[in-house]
Amino acid sequence: MPLQPWMELISVDDHLIEHPRVWSDRLPTKYLGAGPKIIEWERPDTGQMCQVWEYEGRIYPYIGLNAVAGKKPEQYGIEPVRYDDMIPGCYDPKARVADMDIDGVQAMTCFPSFPRFAGAVFAEGEDKELAKLCSAAWNDFHLDEWAATAPDRFVPVAMLPFWDLEASVKEIHRVAAKGAKCVTFPDLPDRLGLPSVHSDHWDSVLSAMEETDMVLAQHFGSGGFPPPIAPDAPFAVFITLMGTMSMTSMTDWLFSNTLYRHPKLKIGLSEGGIGWIPYILERCDSVWRKHRFYNNINQDHPPSYLFKKHIHGCFIEDDFGVETRHMIGVDKITWECDYPHSDSFWPQSRERAAQALEKVPDDEVHRMVELNAREFYNFPRAA
Amino acid sequence: MTFGDDDGRESVDRIEQLPVSDWTDQDLLTKDEARGRLVDEIGRCRARLDELKANNADESELALLARRLNAMESIAGEYDEYLDGK
Numbered sequence: 001m002p003l004q005p006w007m008e009l010i011s012v013d014d015h016l017i018e019h020p021r022v023w024s025d026r027l028p029t030k031y032l033g034a035g036p037k038i039i040e041w042e043r044p045d046t047g048q049m050c051q052v053w054e055y056e057g058r059i060y061p062y063i064g065l066n067a068v069a070g071k072k073p074e075q076y077g078i079e080p081v082r083y084d085d086m087i088p089g090c091y092d093p094k095a096r097v098a099d100m101d102i103d104g105v106q107a108m109t110c111f112p113s114f115p116r117f118a119g120a121v122f123a124e125g126e127d128k129e130l131a132k133l134c135s136a137a138w139n140d141f142h143l144d145e146w147a148a149t150a151p152d153r154f155v156p157v158a159m160l161p162f163w164d165l166e167a168s169v170k171e172i173h174r175v176a177a178k179g180a181k182c183v184t185f186p187d188l189p190d191r192l193g194l195p196s197v198h199s200d201h202w203d204s205v206l207s208a209m210e211e212t213d214m215v216l217a218q219h220f221g222s223g224g225f226p227p228p229i230a231p232d233a234p235f236a237v238f239i240t241l242m243g244t245m246s247m248t249s250m251t252d253w254l255f256s257n258t259l260y261r262h263p264k265l266k267i268g269l270s271e272g273g274i275g276w277i278p279y280i281l282e283r284c285d286s287v288w289r290k291h292r293f294y295n296n297i298n299q300d301h302p303p304s305y306l307f308k309k310h311i312h313g314c315f316i317e318d319d320f321g322v323e324t325r326h327m328i329g330v331d332k333i334t335w336e337c338d339y340p341h342s343d344s345f346w347p348q349s350r351e352r353a354a355q356a357l358e359k360v361p362d363d364e365v366h367r368m369v370e371l372n373a374r375e376f377y378n379f380p381r382a383a
Numbered sequence: 384m385t386f387g388d389d390d391g392r393e394s395v396d397r398i399e400q401l402p403v404s405d406w407t408d409q410d411l412l413t414k415d416e417a418r419g420r421l422v423d424e425i426g427r428c429r430a431r432l433d434e435l436k437a438n439n440a441d442e443s444e445l446a447l448l449a450r451r452l453n454a455m456e457s458i459a460g461e462y463d464e465y466l467d468g469k
Contacts, residue, residue, distance in 0.1 A: 084465070087417045102424075102454045340412045347424045347455065 002365040003354040008106035008381070010373035011337035011349075012155070012314050013219065013270040016110040016146060017063060017090040018138070020051075020083070026137035031130050036114065038063070043081075050081035053114050055134075056126055060114060090340045093149035100153060104350025105337055106370075107379065109155040110146065111184055111219055111270070112138060118184040118222035119159035120192055132161040136171065143178045152382040155373075156180045157217070160205070163194065169208045176212035181377040182268065183209065185216050187249040188223035197249075198256045210264040215376055219270035220245040246272025247280050250311060254284050254303035255295075259310055266376055267311045271336060274313040274321035277328045281307055308332070312376055316343060322356060325364065333368045334376070418462040421455050428452045 020038040027035040034056050041052040041059060053060040063083070088095035100108060115121045115138055125131030139158045147154040158175035160168040160183060172183060186192055195201035209216050220242050227241035246269045253259060253267065284303035292299060308329060314336040315321050325333060335353065338344045345352040357365045374380055412420075432448050 085413060087412055087414055087462075090411070098454060098458065102451055102458070341410050342412055342416065343410070344412065346412065346417075347420060 002357050002360050002362050003350070003369065004362060004366075007366050008370050009104060009335060009337070009350060009353060010107045010155070010370050010377075010379070011105055011339070012109045012217075012268060012334045012373050012377070013316075013336035014108040014110045014339050015113055015341060016093075016096070016142075017086060017113050017340075018115075018141070019091045022141045023134060023137050026140055027130075027133055031133060034127065034130055035134060048081065051083060055121065056130070058124075060121070063114065087340060093146050093154070096339075097150050097153050099339065099346065102347045103337070103339070105339075107153050107155055107373075108337060108339065109157055109182065109217070109270075109377070110142070111157060111217075112142075112159060115159065116222060116224065117219035117270075118186045119162070120186060120222065120224050122161065123163045123192060128161075128164065132164065132167055135159055135161045136174075139171070139175050139178075139180070143175065143180060147179070151179075155182065155377050155379050158183050160185065162186065162189070162205070165201075165204050168205050172205065172208040172212055172214070176214060180214060181379055182215035182217045184222065184270075185218055186223040187218040187220055187245055188225050188252075191223045191225035196256075197252050197258050200258070200261070202258070203261060206258065206262045206265055209266075210262055213264070213266075213378060215266045215268045217268040217270050218246070218249050220249075220272045223249075243271075243273045243276065246270075246313070247276055250277075250307070251280060251284060251303075253311065254306050255288075255297050257296075257298060259306050260298060263309070265310055268334070268376065269311060269313045271316075271338065272313060273318045274315045274328055274333055275318045275324065277307075277313055277321070277332075278324050281327075312372065316345075317352075317356070319356065322360065325360070325368070330364045330367050331372055334373045335369045414462045414465055418459055418466060421459040421462070425452065425455050425459060428455065 023036045024032055036053050036055040038051050039054045041050050041054075041061070042048070043050055043061070050061070051063055053063060063081070063086075083091065087099070089099040090096075096108070096110075100106070111117045112119060115134070119135050119138065122131040122134050125134070142158065143156050147156040156175075156179050158171070158180040160171055162168055162185065175183070186194075188196075189202075190196035206216070223245075225245070227238060227244055229237045229241060250269060259265060281304045288297065288302045312332045312334055313321075313328070314334040316336045316338050321328065321333070337346070337349050339346050339349075353369060357368070360368075428448060428451060432445070432452060435445055435448065
């Protein structure tokens with residue numbers, strides 16, 4: 001039985017649904033009208049009354065899932081459209097802990113929903129002062145209300161007003177002082193119209209991340225860019241290829257010179273799986289050997305050197321990744337639960353993890369399900 | 384790890400498809416889905432508890448499992464109230 005009862009499952013990829021008062025409880029009075037709030041809205045295709053977010057007059061027709069770029073409102077189907085339809089563990093931290101208890105999960109890392117995984121909705125804001133306040137309000141909600149409910153059960157997450165570097169650096173230091181352990185950051189910032197990680201644009205932000213020793217968590221899809229698929233492809237193609245977005249963002253890092261300027265930066269690839277990592281590392285190193293003579297890339301180390309130094313991945317269901325764990329590095333693998341998304345095995349997460357890791361030695365299981373996450377995220381067991 | 388039968392055809396049970404578009408997103412656990420999962424897990428948990436009792440298992444293990452069973456039954460009961468009253 002490689003997953004022993006004393007091993008605590010730490011998940012590095014989960015989600016919360018913001019309750020209706022997250023922003024109205026925190027924004028200055030003058031911004032309450034334009035700030036995010038829940039309103040009643042009639043779906044134009046079905047006439048069904050839904051609860052939706054309104055922000056600066058724009059309607060965001062989802063409360064229970066993350067917006068999928070390119071998806072039309074009429075394609076939002078049978079997901080919950082009202083808070084009453086959701087399981088309370090989505091938006092109530094006490095109910096979440098109860099669900100974690102029956103699932104055998106000790107701690108979770110909960111990403112945003114309405115603001116999208118890295119807060120890109122606020123980058124769309126017309127009033128940038130309001131946008132910054134909205135971003136900070138989500139952080140205060142997460143740190144003071146959500147994670148504070150059970151400090152040993154939630155790995156605290158923060159987002160950045162990443163369109164403003166100076167404000168982002170200040171926010172990194174502010175949230176670190178309040179106990180944040182990781183910062184969610186767009187997986188492909190260039191797709192949001194910002195400089196890529198190949199530039200030196202992000203240096204001040206990355207230096208602040210090194211100084212505060214938090215993980216830069218890149219959840220796939222957080223840059224709002226969907227995998228390129230045929231317009232008439234079924235949704236299954238889209239879902240299957242989402243993990244390749246992590247492959248793209250990792251390859252960007254490995255061929256950039258940026259990580260050589262930030263030797264202490266820790267990067268977490270959230271929800272992208274791990275089975276593809278040996279392939280892409282082999283491919284990167286092969287390209288580096290053959291093409292470094294004319295590419296503006298580091299000449300001293302192959303890309304896999306940077307992976308080992310900076311990056312960790314996570315898995316929920318990835319038999320191939322578990323089989324090739326030694327090629328990836330057992331110390332580079334973490335586990336995820338993805339609650340409350342339907343990919344989650346709740347309430348059987350622990351049992352399914354035990355099955356997936358059945359043939360793995362105890363010490364390696366312990367590394368992947370608990371110890372690596374505790375070390376990367378500076379999240380020790382409660383005394 | 385398997386990718387299907389030797390003749391290349393996947394062996395699967397036939398299912399009844401939902402009358403909705405391909406792009407219908409079901410990426411969130413609904414109360415209905417959660418209740419279904421809980422009912423299945425409660426059944427497995429009861430069977431395991433009976434098995435442990437029959438084998439005179441350790442009291443602490445029995446207590447742990449009984450606590451989990453109670454928690455699941457309590458949450459499933461809340462979903463029953465909501466879904467049956469809808």
